[in-house]
Amino acid sequence: MRADPLAEHSVSMGQVMSVIRRRWWIVLLLPVIAVLTTYLLQQNEAYQSTIRATVLIPGDTETPGNSERPELMVLDDLPPFIRSHAFASAIHSAMDATSLTVDQVQSTLDGSRYSRVLTVYVTSEDRAQVEAIAAAAESVLPDAVNDYLMPDDGARATVRVIDPPSIPTRDRDGHWLQLLITAALGVLIGSLIAIAIGSRDGVADQAPADAK
Helix, strand or coil, X not given: CCCCHHHHCCCCHHHHHHHHHHCXXXXXXXXXXXXXXXXXXXXXXXXXXXXXXXXXXXXXXXCCCCCCCHHHHHHHHHHHHHCCHHHHHHHHHHCCCCCCCHHHHHHCEEEEEECXXXXXXEEECCHHHHHHHHHHHHHHHHHHHHHXXXXXCCCCCEEEEEXXXXXXXXXXXXXXXXXXXXXXXXXHHHHHHHHHHHHHHHHHHHHHHHHC
């Protein structure tokens, strides 16, 4: 009677844990290396400063499901406008004796919107540049929104800065979560490697015994 090949190669949870315990250094080494590498990459990210402002458009009630209203379309235009050459030009004009070009200023800008709150991101490898551009962006933001996004003969939008430019930093939201995920994946992959090596060694040890 032939033995069930699946039963011959089945591995119990106890055997798996035994393999992991014998090769614990593999399970720990991989996540340590992965977390350290990720941390070093995070510390070498560009500096970033953020500005948050509320933008209130006359007549805007944010009616759910009504996306065709002009005031809501203006709010949707805010992030692309922050990345635009026009906004960069306004910032450049407000900066005193800068050696940066408008294109260089534009390359540092990004924006996002949640409801009526606009967030402006200024990112660069040069901390001093981030500070200067963020300060200028705060000063020109209200007029720039009205000059480029509101009709000339219409009511003006109310733009209020609720969070002034933050101190330029390399830290980002989600860095700790990224490190935790990296550590968890490292433990998982390290465990799989340890199990694979243990299975290979088990087959190698079993082959001479079968030959006898």
